[in-house]
Amino acid sequence: MTARCLEPTSANIAMAVERLLQGELVGMPTETVYGLAADSRNEEAVRQVFITKGRPIDNPLIVHVAQPEQARELSPDWNATCDRLAERFWPGPLTLVLRHGGRVNDYVTSGHPTVALRSPAHDTALELIRAAGRPLVAPSANRSGQLSPTTAAHVLDEFPAEAFPVLDGGPCSHGIESTVLALSDDVPVVLRPGAVTLAELREELPRVEVPVIGEQVAAPGTSLRHYAPNTPAILVRTDELDEQLAETEVPAVVLSLGFREASLPHQVIEMPERAADYARGLYAALRRADLLGGAVIMIEMPPLTDGLWRAVNDRLRRACVERA
């Protein structure tokens, strides 16, 4: 463990809180992916988050709260539906987008009239927010457009030269980002499929709409290429994979669903066949695929698009969009 990577002991959490309150950044574990946390009320700290990530300033940040009461203060539209959603899904991987009515600063929301709110299901994250006594912004702790980190070591890999500490909360249990649900229009819309599934949401909100996978939605931060490895990646159907591999002369790294053999120069990373396990390991597998140094990553297309596979398929499609 390097000096920047800290066990989440009381002393280290207290130190991290002190840093946050001084306007510095902290790598924060959550149940979805690691976040780059900063004091949401400190304009300079929030600016540092954008600069550190190389994030376009028109892509707003999620505000992380310790409990629903803290979220309620940030939107005049917090209502019984929000209470119900928070009761069922918080702390957990659901982000609610609501009008803020001027209660949140433009530097957090990129000037949008709405704010994204979530309460993470991770003891260390909740302790940090509680001890800081204020909500924390925390985008995924990766350089803009790259793969989200699901271990503390991934955060250090993304930011080797930066000085901020990373609290090591172990590997993320979900491994895929939160579901972003907009409640700011007449009809509730899923802006980003995530760890909370559409079926779960519809049990609480039958009218929830969701864009077709791979289609661009009119929301900030939904650029098509995202969550992407450095190596070009393509999605290949199972029944076409053998033929494609045989025809590929450059070394390929295959992310296969379950066991598969491939002859050199190709290499295989075996992915789990259960959606939850696949999601948990996806970003680490793509990072590994990058390190294996193939010329192309061939991702065996998961057959299903329901449940958690929807979020997985969304990320896979974005990972495969060519660099502009």
Ligand code: TXA
């Ligand atoms: O699971 C997660 O949500 C992780 C962990 C760290 O909490 N965070 C995360 O943050 O994925 P980030 O910044 O990488 O992605 C936040 C997403 C972006 O797509 C952003 O555009 C969207 O939330 N978002 C933030 N504020 C919004 C708003 N006011 N309206 C619509 N979308 C918003």
Ligand code: MG
């Ligand atoms: Mg992100």
